[in-house]
Amino acid sequence: xxxxxxxxxxxxxxxxxxxxxxxxxIDGVNLSIIKGETFGLVGESGxxxxxxxxxxxxxxxxxxxxxxxxxxxxxTPKEIMDRVRSGKRTFKGSEAKDPKGDKIDIMKxxxxxxxxxxxxxxSMIFQEPMSALNPVFTAGDQISEIILLHEKKxxxxxxxxxxxxRRNGKGVTLGYNFLKRTYTxxxxxxxxxxxxxxxxxxxxxSYRRPMVREANExxxxxxRLVRIPDPQNVMKSFPxxxxxxxxxxxxxxxxxxxxxxxxxxxxxxxALDVTIQAQILKLIQELQEEMGTSVLMIxxxxxxVAEVCxxxxxxxxxxxVESANxxxxxxxxxxxxxxxLMNSIPKVDLDITRLETIEGNVPNLIKPPSGCRFxxxxxxxxxxxxxxxxxxxxxxxxxxxxxxxxxGVDNG
Amino acid sequence: xxxYIIKRLLLLIPVLLGVSIIVFxxxxxxGNPAAGYINEKMTPSQIEMVYEKYHFNDPVLDQYGxxxxxxxxxDWGWSKTAAMPVTDAIAYYFPATLELTLISISLAIFxxxxxxxxxxxxxxxxxxxxxxxxxxxxxxxxxxxxxxILQFVFYxxxxxxxxxxxxxxxxxxxxxxxxxTGLLLVDSLLIGNLGLFKDVLWxxxxxxxxxxxxxxAIVTRIMRNSMxxxxxxxxxxxxxxxxxxxxxxxxxxxxxNAMIPTTTVIGLSFGGLLGGAxxxxxxxxxxxxxxxxxxxxxxxxxxxxxxxxxxVAVIYVVINLAxxxxxxxxxxxxxxx
Numbered sequence: 001x002x003x004x005x006x007x008x009x010x011x012x013x014x015x016x017x018x019x020x021x022x023x024x025x026i027d028g029v030n031l032s033i034i035k036g037e038t039f040g041l042v043g044e045s046g047x048x049x050x051x052x053x054x055x056x057x058x059x060x061x062x063x064x065x066x067x068x069x070x071x072x073x074x075x076t077p078k079e080i081m082d083r084v085r086s087g088k089r090t091f092k093g094s095e096a097k098d099p100k101g102d103k104i105d106i107m108k109x110x111x112x113x114x115x116x117x118x119x120x121x122x123s124m125i126f127q128e129p130m131s132a133l134n135p136v137f138t139a140g141d142q143i144s145e146i147i148l149l150h151e152k153k154x155x156x157x158x159x160x161x162x163x164x165x166r167r168n169g170k171g172v173t174l175g176y177n178f179l180k181r182t183y184t185x186x187x188x189x190x191x192x193x194x195x196x197x198x199x200x201x202x203x204x205x206s207y208r209r210p211m212v213r214e215a216n217e218x219x220x221x222x223x224r225l226v227r228i229p230d231p232q233n234v235m236k237s238f239p240x241x242x243x244x245x246x247x248x249x250x251x252x253x254x255x256x257x258x259x260x261x262x263x264x265x266x267x268x269x270x271a272l273d274v275t276i277q278a279q280i281l282k283l284i285q286e287l288q289e290e291m292g293t294s295v296l297m298i299x300x301x302x303x304x305v306a307e308v309c310x311x312x313x314x315x316x317x318x319x320x321v322e323s324a325n326x327x328x329x330x331x332x333x334x335x336x337x338x339x340x341l342m343n344s345i346p347k348v349d350l351d352i353t354r355l356e357t358i359e360g361n362v363p364n365l366i367k368p369p370s371g372c373r374f375x376x377x378x379x380x381x382x383x384x385x386x387x388x389x390x391x392x393x394x395x396x397x398x399x400x401x402x403x404x405x406x407x408g409v410d411n412g
Numbered sequence: 413x414x415x416y417i418i419k420r421l422l423l424l425i426p427v428l429l430g431v432s433i434i435v436f437x438x439x440x441x442x443g444n445p446a447a448g449y450i451n452e453k454m455t456p457s458q459i460e461m462v463y464e465k466y467h468f469n470d471p472v473l474d475q476y477g478x479x480x481x482x483x484x485x486x487d488w489g490w491s492k493t494a495a496m497p498v499t500d501a502i503a504y505y506f507p508a509t510l511e512l513t514l515i516s517i518s519l520a521i522f523x524x525x526x527x528x529x530x531x532x533x534x535x536x537x538x539x540x541x542x543x544x545x546x547x548x549x550x551x552x553x554x555x556x557x558x559x560x561i562l563q564f565v566f567y568x569x570x571x572x573x574x575x576x577x578x579x580x581x582x583x584x585x586x587x588x589x590x591x592x593t594g595l596l597l598v599d600s601l602l603i604g605n606l607g608l609f610k611d612v613l614w615x616x617x618x619x620x621x622x623x624x625x626x627x628x629a630i631v632t633r634i635m636r637n638s639m640x641x642x643x644x645x646x647x648x649x650x651x652x653x654x655x656x657x658x659x660x661x662x663x664x665x666x667x668x669n670a671m672i673p674t675t676t677v678i679g680l681s682f683g684g685l686l687g688g689a690x691x692x693x694x695x696x697x698x699x700x701x702x703x704x705x706x707x708x709x710x711x712x713x714x715x716x717x718x719x720x721x722x723x724v725a726v727i728y729v730v731i732n733l734a735x736x737x738x739x740x741x742x743x744x745x746x747x748x749x
Binding site: 057111112115119120123124131132133134136150240251 | 652654656657658742
């Protein structure tokens, strides 16, 4: 049963140590994403959606952040697994030195090992494409960079193939023997230290040229894949010369160029025009089907959730309060917070002049409310809610909720 | 781009006119310009001839006109201090200053940028604190104090380095100093004299360190701050999410962006240093523009002073232009129009 999950987060606790006090940003989150699905993570700003996503990438800045506890089990493709296993001092602690099967605990990886996964197996797109792209490098450079980083082996093989072809076509290739030897070495071991050293020496580093050309070609293919018109020109463009939608397409091209198993989209359409939003969402969906990637879609827009997500998790103040199929959650939301969210969607067909809101404000996470973190705003709050934190329990298959109203806890 | 450069160079004309008016007026206000041409052995009729020849009897506006005409015709007058025409004197002293400046500014660029990046990465750690203290000291230390202390320690006390000059006296006395480019380091290599190269390098160390210390401090501070700013931006997170190692994130993605504000500071310092480091050159008897101009002012050699000021103005404008062009190269968002 577990095998179909691409990622499982268990019992995640993350604190941020700030001058004002300890911000308990993530307080026991459990969630898992099935292979190939789109999982939507919704909630107000500051509820910990992005922190959860960053923790999957190992991108929590420490300090001030600290992962107190938790397991993030990621189903890693074999090829990366082999590289992680072969690396020296890959694991932080002595435990879990021998990961079982194809699952790996991201928390236990050291910096070097997690870089094998970042960008290759899990990648991320961000809210503001303008600031997420480096202004001083061209779009093409930024795409080919990630390809050069993670797909050395494939590139080396492609270069070798081309070398052979040209040789058989009686063309003269300068330094054929040298190139062949270098690239054979690279295809066998992409992390070779000698090659990395050679890349730093003037003249010798020109051996990379055929490989860079190969990577640029792949970057061009990626730009075509994300349906960018006139990709040749966009390759040479700087981010500021592109529109917001184009920039986000370039970001998607970067994120998907190594065919990751999981794509984290952190509010990918928030900064875009509504018309562009739909295009980008459609693009993500199409590419997801093409590549079989799972998507973690972080958003506060319930419309997007309804449109693209298969399952949804609702977060409130650092806790996952409910998770279910998209249909179920819109039809019968169980948690009072989810119900509040659903009610606050403006409805055009009903003649209501006032917008529905949830009473009260998001709690301060330095001093979060005791027990259930929602009890201060909950219309059904009971005495019990202030004392004990409700656990996430499965009400029916695929529908879990963390609330004392359900699940037969003796709440009187 | 070419249009932009031409436009900026044309702007030089009003700048130079302004500079020349101010400096010319100052030299006329502060004394009699004829003093530079007269000595005690001259007869009154000879003095009268000097007045006639250099138009000192004419109205000041006419004098300015004559002087300006000379400037345009590249006749910048006679430098009494250097005992040669001002244009020749500039050509003679400039290479020494250029050599010293190039060495100091390269030192400042490499050391400053490295320290700035290194301390931004180790923010609030001992290395960062130490760098910040040193750069604060560097900005606040007077150049003459540092120069004298260095001289005391390394020349007088330890006898490790020569006290001043561009090369040892033996080379001057034997008149074997080459004069191909005027930069002794290059010339000594061109004639293949490694002994001279080492000698020149040894002479350069103390003045270069003195001159670059303040610039290193400023570059370090600016680089540290702009690195800290850049490192908190989103595209650095993107770079991390790509799986790049910290080294390429810092030295490729962050450095290139952080260099943009630092370039301005480096350019301005370069201009300032080229204009002649009066104190450093005087203390280390460096035969450069700074020492020449300081001596000229003391001797009321107004032709030299005027020539020097004009040249500094040109250098400043040209270097500012170079910085702006560099900007467009470093930051693709900048368009030169």
